[in-house]
Amino acid sequence: MSEIFKRYFQNALPGLTEEKFSLILEKSTLIRLQRKEVICRQGDICTSKIFVSKGLLRNYSTSEDGNEHILQFVNEMxxxxxxxxxxxxxxxxxxIEALEPSEIxxxxxxxxxxxxxxxxxxxIFIEELLTRKSMEINNRLLVNISSTPEDKYLHFVKNHPDLLSRVPLHMIASYLGMSRETLSRVRRQILKTV
Structure with missing residues (x-):
């Protein structure tokens, strides 16, 4: 997996030397996660900044009533x-939990x-990443507070087509802030119009 990791950094950081990449590798820990394995648990201190080289994670919060609220899905790269x-x-x-066997x-x-x-x-690269992530969060927030359930789902499909076959419907519903029943109704309505 370090080859994928290396290619990522070579693309992200032009001119990265072998010596500097070796330092990045030395300062990181490769962890293989099984499906449903947790790397950070709500209530504990999150001690890791995580790069996903293979697999899929989700970040979620559990409310006092036991409902899960998914903030994001984190796939490769x-x-x-x-x-x-x-x-x-x-x-x-x-x-932060693995939805698939993952390597981070x-x-x-x-x-x-x-x-x-x-x-x-x-x-510099991290600052650029943070800026892009901030814009993504702002866009998602605007969609969530100003869109119909149909528009929320279509926005998800457009921006995350690869996740449709990898994430269960109830998790997509949680991410979109709607019930599974509402999501099923929305999907049926969209299929009728296609």
């Missing part, structure tokens, strides 16, 4: 963490900060 917990050493509001590279905060200091292009 993507990063995740609970940023508030990771950077502030506070209890996580999220659980995890970084602790000290090592990640050291890498950012020693590889300035990594720091």
């Amino acid at each position: 993507s990063w995740t963490t609970d940023p508030e917990s990771f950077y502030n050493n506070t209890s996580s509001k999220l659980t 590279f995890a970084f602790n905060l000290n090592d990640f900060n050291q890498l950012r200091d020693e590889i300035p292009t990594l720091s």
